[in-house]
Amino acid sequence: MLGAVGGIAAVVLAAALVLRLPTLIAPALGLLGAEYATFFALRGDTVDVRAPLCGAAFLLVAELAFATLELRAGKPEAGLVARRVAILVIVALGGILAGALVLAAAAAPLDGGVALEAVGLVAAVGLLVGLGRVAVRSR
Amino acid sequence: MSREASPKVTAYAALGGLALIAALVLRRPELAALGAPFLVLLGAGLLQAADPELHASVHVGQDSLLEGDELAVEIRLRAARSVERLELALELPAGLSIADGDNPAAVHVAGGLPRIVPLRVRAERWGAFDVGDLTVRARDAFGLFARTGQVRTTASVKVFPRREALRRLLRPAETQLYSGDELSRRKGEGLEFADLRPFAFGDRVRRINWRASARRGELWVNEQHPERNVDVVLFVDSFAELRRGATSTLDLAVRAAATLADRYVRRRDRVGLISFGGYLRWLEPGGGLVQLYRIIDALLDTEIMLSHAWKAIDVVPARTLPPQALVVAFTPLLDERSVRALLHLRARGFNLDVIELSPLAFVEAGESESEQLAYRLWRLQREVLRGQFHAAGVPVAEWRDGEPLAKPIEEVTAFRRHARIAHA
Numbered sequence: 001m002l003g004a005v006g007g008i009a010a011v012v013l014a015a016a017l018v019l020r021l022p023t024l025i026a027p028a029l030g031l032l033g034a035e036y037a038t039f040f041a042l043r044g045d046t047v048d049v050r051a052p053l054c055g056a057a058f059l060l061v062a063e064l065a066f067a068t069l070e071l072r073a074g075k076p077e078a079g080l081v082a083r084r085v086a087i088l089v090i091v092a093l094g095g096i097l098a099g100a101l102v103l104a105a106a107a108a109p110l111d112g113g114v115a116l117e118a119v120g121l122v123a124a125v126g127l128l129v130g131l132g133r134v135a136v137r138s139r
Numbered sequence: 140m141s142r143e144a145s146p147k148v149t150a151y152a153a154l155g156g157l158a159l160i161a162a163l164v165l166r167r168p169e170l171a172a173l174g175a176p177f178l179v180l181l182g183a184g185l186l187q188a189a190d191p192e193l194h195a196s197v198h199v200g201q202d203s204l205l206e207g208d209e210l211a212v213e214i215r216l217r218a219a220r221s222v223e224r225l226e227l228a229l230e231l232p233a234g235l236s237i238a239d240g241d242n243p244a245a246v247h248v249a250g251g252l253p254r255i256v257p258l259r260v261r262a263e264r265w266g267a268f269d270v271g272d273l274t275v276r277a278r279d280a281f282g283l284f285a286r287t288g289q290v291r292t293t294a295s296v297k298v299f300p301r302r303e304a305l306r307r308l309l310r311p312a313e314t315q316l317y318s319g320d321e322l323s324r325r326k327g328e329g330l331e332f333a334d335l336r337p338f339a340f341g342d343r344v345r346r347i348n349w350r351a352s353a354r355r356g357e358l359w360v361n362e363q364h365p366e367r368n369v370d371v372v373l374f375v376d377s378f379a380e381l382r383r384g385a386t387s388t389l390d391l392a393v394r395a396a397a398t399l400a401d402r403y404v405r406r407r408d409r410v411g412l413i414s415f416g417g418y419l420r421w422l423e424p425g426g427g428l429v430q431l432y433r434i435i436d437a438l439l440d441t442e443i444m445l446s447h448a449w450k451a452i453d454v455v456p457a458r459t460l461p462p463q464a465l466v467v468a469f470t471p472l473l474d475e476r477s478v479r480a481l482l483h484l485r486a487r488g489f490n491l492d493v494i495e496l497s498p499l500a501f502v503e504a505g506e507s508e509s510e511q512l513a514y515r516l517w518r519l520q521r522e523v524l525r526g527q528f529h530a531a532g533v534p535v536a537e538w539r540d541g542e543p544l545a546k547p548i549e550e551v552t553a554f555r556r557h558a559r560i561a562h563a
Binding site: 022023025026029030033036037040041047048051052054055056058059062063066067070072073074075076077079080083084087091092094095096098099100101102103105106107117120121124127128 | 167241
């Protein structure tokens, strides 16, 4: 079953690249994420410490897929491509660091409960709202 | 500048948000770690998404050049904040093309530092051109947002037609009164020996030819040809043109007219212009560099305008066609109105020379039998037309692209020499 979900994700991603439909990239990555979540559900309670690496890999796949579809005019001057590659590497390393921080925070010895989950939910929603506000302000 | 978001913004926000919610619902911190890179990149990109305050301008090295020459163009850029990737596209009009440099191009602009992007532009064709607008698109480091704007350029460039090499010019039958470089056929004060005649009262002693006088036993004096100026009217037929690729009969006409105008003006002759076509314009004959630039400017504005209105040469003011002027016509002999106007000029006694800008190089015979028959008939009609001009004493010399202009000039000169002997 996991293989089937992964296969569908790969087909959707290929369709996005071939048909030049950037809107299909997010669903493809979502399917890959769903496959990963199913893998956790089957695996049990142990925390997968490779998750930050997987997150960075997901981000790299997304960046490369969007870069393939982006309409970029003009021949880049010398050094521009190297800068782009360097930024991608930094983004990937930053992604690994962020994922590791999240896992480290999750491993903190805190008592669980509805209140803590509610705080987490509010924090997640707050993060998304905050990003939205920054996006609106930067227009 | 208008800003547009990449599809990445929505996709990353959705993926990051979904991963966070799923992590909470499924109680799996790995999912949060999976979505965290997307949200971090989104946050970093949004913090950097401020307007870079980009200023761009286009500067051209010179405002006039010759056909085939290259022009230095600089795109000057300055941004308050760094622009990771700035895409530039300079819209060049037909007639100008990039000789060196990339257009469109993508460059990095450091914040606060000026940046110059040099380009070399080749003038492929004569004309007056406005260097087109510059379109800029600034992308941030993460490729999340792009700001697009257009910079209006005020730079304009005049591309003068290429000059043809000429050894000599067309000589008119009659010269004008003012001194110039053309040897008059009349006799008078001058440098070039013309004839001998018996001494008459009033003749200067210095004009006496002592050797001839000693031989004849009476006083004889030398006569000279005076050097006079010439009135030349360049007649450019702009009713119709034939074009193939970058070359057209109008291009040939403009190049030839510019060459002759330049050469005659430098000889202190007076040159005028009649652009006879859908859009009629004329310049009265005049001399000097100012007149030359007037003529060149008028030639640069010459274009083919479709018109079915009948126009005769009478619409041109009389002062544009001074008596005894040499009229040099550049025409593909395609439009009946210009043919009639030229024959009318000849009938009025003007000294007319026709440089036929051969349309044959622009027309193919076709493959079918009927097409080839039509082509042969068309060529025969053109022969008949040339015969009409010859019968009126007008030389018609064919000029094709790639041939030197001296060829038709020599043909016309030879026709005149031959015609004079025939009539003698």
